[in-house]
Amino acid sequence: MTIRCTVPTAFWKNDMSLLSAATSIAMTLIKSIVLFVALASVSASSADEFPVEWPSYPTHSDEFRVDSALGRNGGLTNTVPDVIGPVDGSARLTIFTEGNQYPVLLPLTLQAFPAFCAASRQCDLSADEILIVTLPQVMITNGIERGGFRFGNMTLPVAPDGAVFPDIVMLGHGPMARLEEQNLLRTTPRLLARHRGMGLLVDRTYVKQAEDLEALAASDLSFVIATPFERGARKQYIATLDELLGVERTASLLSREIQDFPGRLAIQHRDIPYAVMNRIAPVGLIFGHLARFYAERSPERLAYVEIPEAAAFGSDITVATTRRQRGDVALTSVFLEFLFERSSEAYEAGGFARTDSFAFGQEMEDEASTEGYWLETIGSREQMLSGGDLSAAYRLSDLNVDELSVAVGPAAGLDGEITVYNGEVFVSRIRRTGQLVQADLSTGGPFIAYGATTAWREVDVPMPLSSTKELEDWLGQSLESLGLDPEKGFPFRIEGEVAELTYHVLKRPRHANAHTHRSHHKAKVSFQENNQQVRIAGVWVASQNVGVVTHPGERTHLHVIVDHGQGAGHVDALELEPGFRLFVPQSTAE
Numbered sequence: 001m002t003i004r005c006t007v008p009t010a011f012w013k014n015d016m017s018l019l020s021a022a023t024s025i026a027m028t029l030i031k032s033i034v035l036f037v038a039l040a041s042v043s044a045s046s047a048d049e050f051p052v053e054w055p056s057y058p059t060h061s062d063e064f065r066v067d068s069a070l071g072r073n074g075g076l077t078n079t080v081p082d083v084i085g086p087v088d089g090s091a092r093l094t095i096f097t098e099g100n101q102y103p104v105l106l107p108l109t110l111q112a113f114p115a116f117c118a119a120s121r122q123c124d125l126s127a128d129e130i131l132i133v134t135l136p137q138v139m140i141t142n143g144i145e146r147g148g149f150r151f152g153n154m155t156l157p158v159a160p161d162g163a164v165f166p167d168i169v170m171l172g173h174g175p176m177a178r179l180e181e182q183n184l185l186r187t188t189p190r191l192l193a194r195h196r197g198m199g200l201l202v203d204r205t206y207v208k209q210a211e212d213l214e215a216l217a218a219s220d221l222s223f224v225i226a227t228p229f230e231r232g233a234r235k236q237y238i239a240t241l242d243e244l245l246g247v248e249r250t251a252s253l254l255s256r257e258i259q260d261f262p263g264r265l266a267i268q269h270r271d272i273p274y275a276v277m278n279r280i281a282p283v284g285l286i287f288g289h290l291a292r293f294y295a296e297r298s299p300e301r302l303a304y305v306e307i308p309e310a311a312a313f314g315s316d317i318t319v320a321t322t323r324r325q326r327g328d329v330a331l332t333s334v335f336l337e338f339l340f341e342r343s344s345e346a347y348e349a350g351g352f353a354r355t356d357s358f359a360f361g362q363e364m365e366d367e368a369s370t371e372g373y374w375l376e377t378i379g380s381r382e383q384m385l386s387g388g389d390l391s392a393a394y395r396l397s398d399l400n401v402d403e404l405s406v407a408v409g410p411a412a413g414l415d416g417e418i419t420v421y422n423g424e425v426f427v428s429r430i431r432r433t434g435q436l437v438q439a440d441l442s443t444g445g446p447f448i449a450y451g452a453t454t455a456w457r458e459v460d461v462p463m464p465l466s467s468t469k470e471l472e473d474w475l476g477q478s479l480e481s482l483g484l485d486p487e488k489g490f491p492f493r494i495e496g497e498v499a500e501l502t503y504h505v506l507k508r509p510r511h512a513n514a515h516t517h518r519s520h521h522k523a524k525v526s527f528q529e530n531n532q533q534v535r536i537a538g539v540w541v542a543s544q545n546v547g548v549v550t551h552p553g554e555r556t557h558l559h560v561i562v563d564h565g566q567g568a569g570h571v572d573a574l575e576l577e578p579g580f581r582l583f584v585p586q587s588t589a590e
Helices: 018-023 025-031 066-070 099-120 137-146 173-181 204-210 213-218 231-245 247-254 268-277 288-297 308-313 329-349 381-387 468-478 517-522
Strands: 083-085 093-097 130-134 148-151 154-157 168-171 190-194 198-203 283-287 302-305 316-321 373-379 406-410 417-421 424-431 434-438 447-453 456-459 490-506 524-540 556-562 567-576 581-585
Touching: 093 099, 093 137, 093 329, 099 130, 099 268, 099 288, 099 329, 137 148, 137 168, 137 173, 137 231, 168 173, 168 329, 173 316, 190 329, 198 204, 198 231, 198 268, 198 288, 198 308, 204 213, 204 302, 213 231, 213 247, 231 247, 231 308, 231 373, 268 283, 268 288, 268 302, 283 288, 288 302, 316 329, 373 381, 373 490, 381 447, 406 490, 406 524, 406 556, 417 490, 417 524, 417 556, 417 567, 424 490, 424 567, 434 567, 447 490, 447 524, 468 556, 468 567, 490 556, 517 524, 524 567
Parallel strands: 093 130, 093 168
Antiparallel strands: 083 130, 148 154, 168 316, 190 316, 198 283, 198 302, 373 447, 406 417, 406 447, 417 424, 424 434, 456 581, 490 524, 490 567, 490 581, 524 556, 556 567
């Protein structure tokens, strides 16, 4: 395996005696990593910041602490563990788990299970021989599928026959089914726990203004919530809000969301408590058991507000063993028996649902997707134009573009256009030699709409369409017959010949003044195609995203790819010839 670590000069420039300690960092990390430092290299801490500290498991008091040497003891340093335990292959029990259950799982696994082994003599295991990787579900599945993780300059290879691979995974239905489809699981997933939906984590100063969800909606308080990168959790929260408040009030509430702040990780169980603790936002929307956990540990600053009605939106956590080739199958079996024996009491005490309220311990049933497609957004067009923030709110490398069907948006600094078509990336920019198109995954932008579908359906359009408005009108009138919800965004694509098409690529002058609607128009470099075969990546947005990632009043946002990828940009006008091919998501209702 390969572990790479960069040692900052600041470690030793004022004291050469620290050089030997710095030299030993790599060996220390190889034997046992306790990563509480994911944000240490991102942003410096201010003196008045409130860190969100949790106990380490185990203490490792005799080991060299990298975060201490860096002087990053505040902020998000030492917030929540991502990796606990040895990554050199000596771990005898390895668990990869989604993040929201860690307050229950860590003490259960790292304290109670070794004690059980010693008392029962069914196993012989210490906490130092357990490795737990705790990350959002999409990161877990991507890491397993792609063969590893990267933490700063450190790489952690992951393979069934390698030094590091999970004996056990703990994920929701969808991500677990994804691993099951790839034949990575040895056992059928079983239901372990169910959380009770969303709650509020509130700065104590504002409790009266956010004493329940209705009060929060009626107030003018800002809040933080899971980012679009945490698609499953965010989708669940918004579905809860839509049901309890209604779509219009939810849209109004979401307009007060604080989408970013310095050092945000897109890991909600880190970001939300930190933001509320440090008054970046007075309220955080997060799973209720986590809100209670943080409030109990910082009662002088934080309060937990329960939303009982949200329990109907709780979701399951399942557990399964993998096809690890170097694992201790007997030890894994003992741990699972222990887990199901103790979890009923432990999870209920941690704020999860009672085990008699769901099919505890039973095998996960195959869940056919009720949608089969999705669309998410990051950032806002209007915020870009009114606030002048043209920086990158995301990077393509964060979006797992090879899994995307479509993505459209401008590049950071309004230096180009970003298009993804069936997982293929086209970043178009204007340079002295003309238009340059690259597959640049380091690119990001101030806003983007991106989505995917599990299957496409080709739709017969029995007429030419002479404008983007005609295309949008035809789609809107046809959604019901296509089995698509007009209030749910979706990707679509077009292939065929255009009689005429005009598109632009943004090229904002480097030293331009504040960005406005007028200067935005001036930044467009236009191109025209006639009688040309093209590919068009499109999105249809929900009503609350009209004007957010589209022009005001429009439901669609279109980008074109021409000349086999030699040109690409935002579609301004088009005339589609008869015989073009339109593809929309295959509805599972059909």
